[in-house]
Amino acid sequence: MQTHLDYEPLPHASEYLRILTVHAGNAWEPIRCTLQTVSFHENPVYDTLSYTWGDSIATKSIQIDGVAVQVTPNLEQALRYVISPCADRPIM
Numbered sequence: 001m002q003t004h005l006d007y008e009p010l011p012h013a014s015e016y017l018r019i020l021t022v023h024a025g026n027a028w029e030p031i032r033c034t035l036q037t038v039s040f041h042e043n044p045v046y047d048t049l050s051y052t053w054g055d056s057i058a059t060k061s062i063q064i065d066g067v068a069v070q071v072t073p074n075l076e077q078a079l080r081y082v083i084s085p086c087a088d089r090p091i092m
Contacts, residue, residue: 005067007035015039019046020064022089027080031062046090051078 010016016037023032038044054074061068062076071079082089 005064005069017092019044019090019092022079022083024084024087026085027083031079033062033064035064046092049078049091051075
């Protein structure tokens with residue numbers, strides 16, 4: 001398994017954004033996500049997520065595009081809160 005998430009800079013930062021899709025699952029399963037670049041012109045549908053950063057020394061692992069990524073416990077808990085058992089959830 002990869003241990004570093006690589007991605008290209010946004011083509012035009014004012015016209016594109018990255019959307020993290022949290023894949024369907026149960027709250028006790030590992031969090032699996034994909035990250036995609038989308039144009040604002042596509043009128044993407046997504047939810048926004050607001051959380052406090054918390055302690056950056058203590059981390060939890062999530063998967064983004066098959067890569068284990070370390071995030072703060074507060075973000076991991078927020079993602080567990082928004083995960084759906086039956087549908088993927090795009091967030092920004």
